[in-house]
Amino acid sequence: MARIGVISISDGRDHVHARNAEFIRGKQRALVRSLTEAGHEVVEGAEAVATNSLATSVAREVAAAGVDVTVxxxxxxxxxxxxxxxADATRGPLILLASTDPTEPGLVGMLAAGGALDQIGRAHTRLWGAPDDPALAAEIGSHARAAAAVASLRGSTFGRFGGRPMGMNTAVANTDQWMRQFGVDVEEIDQYELVLRAEKADPGETAKARAWIEAHAAGVHYDGDKLTPELLDRQIRSYQAIRDIIAERHLDFSGIKGQPELTEHYATMDVTEAFLNDPYDWNGPKDVHITATEADMDGALTMQLFHKISGTPVLFADVRHYHADRDIWDLCNSGQHATWFAARSDDPARNLAKVNFYPEVFFFPAGGASVHHVAAPGRMTLGRLTRKDGRYRLQLMLGEFESYDEETNQALMRQSTPEWPHAFARLDVPGEVFLSNFGANHIHAIPGDHRAELRAAAKLLDVELNEWTRAV
Structure with missing residues (x-):
């Protein structure tokens, strides 16, 4: 949850403030109680602002507490x-909140303040309602979570292993623009570093990891060619190597080019990417480290934003196929899906029981395991940060992951690449609208409806919002 500052603004006339002070305190108590019950930490201003000096001092004290948003x-x-x-003493996002109690002109105060902020170009959000309304607390919470997610990007570092993959322009972003707009630095790391470090990885941990995968997965389908114990070990050692590089270089999120160098001469990064994106590995629970395949920078940035808002792993997939007869999309990419999506359980054994490790397909001569499963059903928020004429936009929609009987699942998967992971998605957007306008081949998803937070995040990031829904 978020840390929210609350400051009550009052009338500057002493006799009016004295009359209103208890009324203001009552409204603030109701608001603070509602936000606290919603799970947020609240930092209250020491007293209502009724003088010039208090306006500055109270705001500075609340700002110093490191709040995500100030109300x-x-x-x-x-x-x-x-x-x-x-506002001048508050550097973070602002919400102006008017009580709609008709006995006092709170709306008038909010509108006058908001108009003044508009005149100087200070961005803010305006809300109104009863301070004890849970729906209002939820709306404030959405803005606060968005603000925290956006703030977490600033000062972070993206580790880019390799360069542009297979001429994919949408996977490469301008590093100057990233620093200016998002506050994100890019650390360039050659993939050879990963190979060198993988060869020196702890063999004891490698053996432990393979035994853990073999014991918990639905199957590890060695074929003596594209998938052998030695190749799976190589993939595990790649995970060990990049995990250590992440720690040493203090990387906050990453991307691995993979194709074509590693996939043709070393091994695919499917196992590496899946477990980096998981909240666990063979050593137990761990933090999710957002990692995009094909070193997709805007994909990774989207995933990091989604992760900071949801707290969960984030799906990465190609928009592989549209089954027009069923109005469902097959979101499928070589092994990139975190195993967590197989059952979305905190228990890795439950997830891995639905995961098969299959030999890689002809695209990848170096071989290795593809991490296969069908994503568990449920409501999803899907989207991506894309660029049009140099400007970022957040393309956003709601959807539903679906899973069918085994025969239907297999029939659908056989129409594309059955060895890879699949998410069958019914999107809240017509197929022709999506295909005519979506700005990349990669898409990302998190469980639940997080559109409110992402709308707020787009505003804070100065990003155009393209939100799609079906006409009712």
Whole structure:
């Protein structure tokens, strides 16, 4: 959950403030209680702002507590210049919240303050309602989670292993633009570093990892050619190597080019990418490290934003096929799906019981295991940060992952690449709209409906929002 600052703004006339002080405190208590019950940490201003000096000092104290978003609360008519001074002392996102209790002109105070902020170009969000309304607390919470996610990007480092894969322009972004707009630095790392480090990885851990996979997976289908114990070991050692590089270079999220050098001469990175994106490995629970295949920079950035909002792993997939007769999409990419998506369980054994490790297909002469499963059904938020004429946009939609009986699943998978992982998705957007407008071949997904947070994040990032729904 988020850390939310709350500051009540009052009238600057002493006698009016004295009359209103208890009314303001009551509204603030109700708001704080509602936010706390929703699971948020609340930092309250020491007192209602009724003077110029308090506007600055109270706002500075709340800002110093490291809040994700600051709520200016208007229960009564409030002098607008107090808001201007408090906003100047508050560097993070602002919400102006008006009480709709008709006994006092809180709406008037909020509108006057909001208009003043508009005049100086200070971005803010305006909300209104009863301070104890759980729906209002949920809306504030969405904005706060979005603000925390956006703030987490600034000062972070993306580890880019390799360069542009197979001429894929949408996988490469401008590093200057990333720093300017998102505050993200890019650390360039040659894939040869990964190969060198993998050959020196701890063999004891490699053996432990393969035994764990063999014991828990639905199957490890060695064929003596494209998938052997030695090749699976090589993939595991690649995971060990990149995990150590991540720790040494303090990388916050990553991407691995893979194709064609590693996939033709060393091994695929499917096992590496799957377990980096998982919340566990053979050593037990761990943090998710967002990693995009094909070193997809905008894909990784989308995934990191989605992860910071949801707290879960994030799906990475190609938009492989549209089954028009069923109105479902096959979201499929070589081994990139985290194994967590197989059952979305905190218990890795439950997930891996639905995961098969198959020999890689002809695209990848070096071989290795593809990490196969069908994603568990459920409501999903899907989308991606894409660029049009140099400007970022967030293309966003709701959808449903579906799974069918075994015969149907197999029949659908055989129409594309059955060895790879699949997510069968019914998207809340017509097929012709999606195919005519989506700005990449890769798409990303998280469980649940997180559109409110992502709308707020797009606004904070100064990113155009393309949100698609079906006409009702």
């Amino acid at each position: 200016f609360s208007y229960a009564v008519w409030s002098f607008p210049h107090f808001t201007m001074l408090a």
